[in-house]
Amino acid sequence: MSLFDMKTFSMGGIHVDDRKFTHASPIEPMPVPKEIVLPVSQHIGAPAKPLVKKGDAVKAGQIIAEKAGMISANIISSVSGTVRAVENRQGPGGFHLLSIVIDNDGRDEWIAAPTSTAPSPDVVAKTDVSGIVAAVEKAGIVGMGGATFPTSVKLSPPPGTVIDTVILNGVECEPYLTADARIMIEHADRIAAGLALVMKHFSKNGPVKGYIGIEANKPDAIEVLSRIAPTYGDIAVVPLALKYPQGGEKQLINALTGRSVPSGKLPSTVGCVVQNVATAAAIYDAVVDGRPLVDRVVTVTGGGVKNRKNLLVRLGTSFASVLEHCGGVTDDSAMLISGGPMMGKALNSATVPVTKGVSGILVLNEDEANLYDEQPCIRCGRCVEVCPMGLHPALLARNLEIGDYAKLEELGILDCIECGSCNYICAGHNHLVQSIRLGKIRVNELIRERNKKAEKK
Amino acid sequence: MTGENVVNIQQKKWVVSSGSHITHPMDTPQIMQQVIIALLPACAMAVYVFGVDALRVIAFAVVSAMVIEGAIQKFLMAAPITLSDRSAALTGLLLGLNLPASSPWWMICIGSLIAIGIGKMAYGGLGQNPFNPALVGRVALLVGFPALMTDWSVTGGYLGDLYKRLAPETMTAATPLGFVKSYTGTSLGADAVAYLNSFSFDVKSLFIGTSPGSIGEVSELALLIGGLYLLYRGIANWEIPASYIGTVAVIAAAAYLANPAGFLLPHYHIVSGGLFLGAFFMATDLVTSPMTFRGRVIFGIGCGAITMLIRLFGGYPEGVSFAILIMNALSPLIDRTVKPARFGV
Numbered sequence: 001m002s003l004f005d006m007k008t009f010s011m012g013g014i015h016v017d018d019r020k021f022t023h024a025s026p027i028e029p030m031p032v033p034k035e036i037v038l039p040v041s042q043h044i045g046a047p048a049k050p051l052v053k054k055g056d057a058v059k060a061g062q063i064i065a066e067k068a069g070m071i072s073a074n075i076i077s078s079v080s081g082t083v084r085a086v087e088n089r090q091g092p093g094g095f096h097l098l099s100i101v102i103d104n105d106g107r108d109e110w111i112a113a114p115t116s117t118a119p120s121p122d123v124v125a126k127t128d129v130s131g132i133v134a135a136v137e138k139a140g141i142v143g144m145g146g147a148t149f150p151t152s153v154k155l156s157p158p159p160g161t162v163i164d165t166v167i168l169n170g171v172e173c174e175p176y177l178t179a180d181a182r183i184m185i186e187h188a189d190r191i192a193a194g195l196a197l198v199m200k201h202f203s204k205n206g207p208v209k210g211y212i213g214i215e216a217n218k219p220d221a222i223e224v225l226s227r228i229a230p231t232y233g234d235i236a237v238v239p240l241a242l243k244y245p246q247g248g249e250k251q252l253i254n255a256l257t258g259r260s261v262p263s264g265k266l267p268s269t270v271g272c273v274v275q276n277v278a279t280a281a282a283i284y285d286a287v288v289d290g291r292p293l294v295d296r297v298v299t300v301t302g303g304g305v306k307n308r309k310n311l312l313v314r315l316g317t318s319f320a321s322v323l324e325h326c327g328g329v330t331d332d333s334a335m336l337i338s339g340g341p342m343m344g345k346a347l348n349s350a351t352v353p354v355t356k357g358v359s360g361i362l363v364l365n366e367d368e369a370n371l372y373d374e375q376p377c378i379r380c381g382r383c384v385e386v387c388p389m390g391l392h393p394a395l396l397a398r399n400l401e402i403g404d405y406a407k408l409e410e411l412g413i414l415d416c417i418e419c420g421s422c423n424y425i426c427a428g429h430n431h432l433v434q435s436i437r438l439g440k441i442r443v444n445e446l447i448r449e450r451n452k453k454a455e456k457k
Numbered sequence: 458m459t460g461e462n463v464v465n466i467q468q469k470k471w472v473v474s475s476g477s478h479i480t481h482p483m484d485t486p487q488i489m490q491q492v493i494i495a496l497l498p499a500c501a502m503a504v505y506v507f508g509v510d511a512l513r514v515i516a517f518a519v520v521s522a523m524v525i526e527g528a529i530q531k532f533l534m535a536a537p538i539t540l541s542d543r544s545a546a547l548t549g550l551l552l553g554l555n556l557p558a559s560s561p562w563w564m565i566c567i568g569s570l571i572a573i574g575i576g577k578m579a580y581g582g583l584g585q586n587p588f589n590p591a592l593v594g595r596v597a598l599l600v601g602f603p604a605l606m607t608d609w610s611v612t613g614g615y616l617g618d619l620y621k622r623l624a625p626e627t628m629t630a631a632t633p634l635g636f637v638k639s640y641t642g643t644s645l646g647a648d649a650v651a652y653l654n655s656f657s658f659d660v661k662s663l664f665i666g667t668s669p670g671s672i673g674e675v676s677e678l679a680l681l682i683g684g685l686y687l688l689y690r691g692i693a694n695w696e697i698p699a700s701y702i703g704t705v706a707v708i709a710a711a712a713y714l715a716n717p718a719g720f721l722l723p724h725y726h727i728v729s730g731g732l733f734l735g736a737f738f739m740a741t742d743l744v745t746s747p748m749t750f751r752g753r754v755i756f757g758i759g760c761g762a763i764t765m766l767i768r769l770f771g772g773y774p775e776g777v778s779f780a781i782l783i784m785n786a787l788s789p790l791i792d793r794t795v796k797p798a799r800f801g802v
Contacts, residue, residue, distance in 0.1 A: 010800075011798075011800050014481075016479070016481075094473075175479065250800065250801065254800075260800060260801045261801055262801045262802070263799065263800070263801045263802045265801070320466045320467055323466050324466060328465060328466060329465065329466060329469070333469070334471070334472050335471055335472050335473075335474075335478055336469075336471045337478055341476070341477060341478045341479045342476060342477045342478075342479070343476055343477075344476060344478065345476075346471070346472065346473045346474055346475075346476070346478060347471060347473070348470075348471055348473050349467075349471070350466045350467060350469070350471075351467060362478075364478060364479070368479060369472065369478055369479070370474070370477065370478055370479055370480040371472060372480065372484070375484075375485055375539075375542065375583075376485075376582065376583045376584035376585070377584050378485055378488075378583065378584045378743050378744050379584065379743055379744050379745075379746075379748055380488070380743040380748075381694075381743070381747075381748035381749065381753075384748050384749055384797050385750075387797070388800065389799065389800045389801075390797045390798050390799035390800045390802070391797070391799065392748070392749075392796065392797055394748065395748075395792070411796075412799055412802065415799065415800070415801070415802075418476075420476045420477030421477075423475075423476060423477040423480075424477040424479060424480055424481055425481050426480070426481075427481075427483065427484045427485045427488055428484070428485055428584070429480055429484060431474065431475050433475050433476055433477070434474075434475035437475065
């Protein structure tokens with residue numbers, strides 16, 4: 001298939017040097033450190049409620065904080081040991097979060113030892129999926145691509161919704177990151193089986209088609225999944241043209257099916273559910289082997305890291321110990337980022353834990369990082385050209401500046417997926433995403449006030 | 458060893474900012490530099506056709522523009538000097554290319570002062586100006602010094618040598634558009650049109666650039682090479698030059714077909730005057746043109762229509778500068794009205 005007939009999304013997007021230094025580095029398990037820090041909020045939605053207190057003994061796989069509310073997720077201990085404290089610690093999003101700090105006893109004792117079943121179409125056929133939502137919820141699984149939306153909620157769309165397409169996101173369009181690529185190459189079977197389980201779960205309302213979308217810079221992943229996945233059912237592995245942000249949910253659905261999720265709506269409105277490939281593997285583990293989410297693959301990369309690696313890290317391991325394990329950082333390292341260089345969060349400290357949504361620990365050196373001062377907007381319009389949601393980023397930033405929040409709402413600011421394409425392309429190095437984030441907060445305030453007034457009437 | 462590293466990582470001061478954390482290398486100074494590079498063929502043709510006078514005009518314009526911008530930032534605005542963004546140099550270069558080879562140095566300096574001082578810095582500097590600064594300077598000179606601005610006399614270069622043989626007393630010739638306009642309304646108007654329409658070989662020399670005019674506008678070939686370079690580097694957009702030149706061609710052809718005795722052949726309108734310089738390098742000015750694809754098409758069509766209105770029916774022989782300035786004024790309105798198509802709406 002030539003580059004030109006490959007599918008991609010219809011609107012905007014940028015071409016960015018992918019810098020996948022660690023693509024060929026196999027996943028290595030990292031030794032578990034002495035201290036494990038597990039925030040009770042590692043997902044979108046309500047923080048989980050702690051079930052343990054200082055001095056309690058815990059085992060690996062034990063639920064130490066439970067789901068609180070409709071959109072929430074369990075927190076699972078990733079080690080055995082003793083709870084040293086339940087206190088506020090800085091999380092990988094930059095904010096301080098209530099966290100359970102555990103002294104790891106190094107014995108790795110499990111509350112219920114998970115089995116380890118080799119994935120196969122037979123196993124999928126024999127597995128009863130009626131308990132899939134409960135199993136996924138119990139295992140504390142959330143979207144592992146970075147969005148961290150509780151997976152059990154995604155698997156329970158509103159009544160009456162018919163899901164006819166399940167999509168696995170193997171795009172990994174963020175430059176530098178290779179965690180998903182390595183999982184696809186090394187654990188294709190678990191991914192395909194996880195997808196088949198989800199498809200089986202939705203097939204009570206009719207036939208379900210499965211897709212695995214992978215960008216063309218991962219030919220080895222495309223090759224192995226194309227061989228394995230179709231044996232699990234009606235699954236198509238689709239190579240996609242390189243274009244950021246193809247891994248955005250709406251963009252991926254558009255690229256694979258041609259469907260457009262309407263503004264302000266969820267993928268289920270067009271019959272689609274999208275899961276990250278690592279999430280699919282975690283679903284398989286939870287449903288078939290009873291293994292909760294206690295670890296994840298993290299790419300440790302960037303020009304500022306001495307030995308770049310793909311590591312299997314127990315959740316709660318600090319960034320500092322991961323970087324230390326990778327030989328430390330270079331003298332010219334400038335930015336520490338949780339996630340990729342486009343959408344990741346820049347951190348002021350490495351004493352934050354790896355949580356469920358951390359796909360990469362990226363250290364950019366002075367040459368790589370955007371350290372420019374903002375210069376005036378020259379109205380070049382490139383931000384408009386690249387916006388995958390068809391927004392006008394420069395105009396949004398301008399209207400934020402003059403405080404016209406009603407105009408921001410009218411211009412569709414809430415559609416922004418914060419992919420950073422406009423920010424990347426800006427000739428004046430303007431922090432457009434920062435402006436838009438602030439604008440979204442203002443618009444949401446505006447909407448809340450309006451709703452309050454409407455209620456009073 | 459390990460101990461040192463822990464200290465290093467834990468105590469290190471990291472830069473914190475909002476994403477994206479990487480950026481595209483083609484930023485403002487790079488864009489300006491690429492446009493300057495794209496104008497080099499036109500500069501080379503100017504020197505070939507007009508001799509060392511062209512070099513003098515360009516040098517005066519560029520240096521005076523930079524000095525004036527630097528001085529305004531230092532003394533009037535007490536702001537950081539941003540000459541390194543190369544926008545002042547580009548404005549000076551564009552102004553110089555829009556002047557006749559015979560321009561006196563003081564007129565060039567006045568042009569720079571108006572272009573940079575009134576056209577750009579008075580609005581707050583780069584990115585804030587509604588009108589193309591170089592055109593503001595040029596039009597101010599055209600209105601203030603009409604005789605000097607249409608003095609096409611040449612002493613050196615290819616044209617100087619040509620005039621030494623053909624017109625040694627005046628050392629000048631009229632531009633085709635000026636030639637026709639000067640007879641419009643007289644009994645000789647139709648004759649002037651017929652005269653020019655009778656030989657088409659001139660179109661070729663007009664395209665290559667061995668013809669009178671402002672130093673930078675004469676060679677459509679050189680401007681086309683520069684324009685295509687900008688398109689290739691992904692800096693300029695194609696929609697403005699295409700819709701601008703296309704509109705001029707359509708209107709010129711319609712006028713000619715309606716009245717062959719009254720109007721010039723469409724070729725003249727395309728390859729003479731400032732159309733290519735205007736369409737590729739002035740109308741495409743990022744700051745003063747619309748930001749969306751459809752907006753730019755509307756902008757180009759508007760430029761073309763106004764240019765032809767002035768050329769065919771107005772008092773001036775040439776209308777490119779006025780057309781672009783008028784459309785500059787409409788750019789904010791176009792950007793307000795023409796929105797990009799949104800995803801899922």
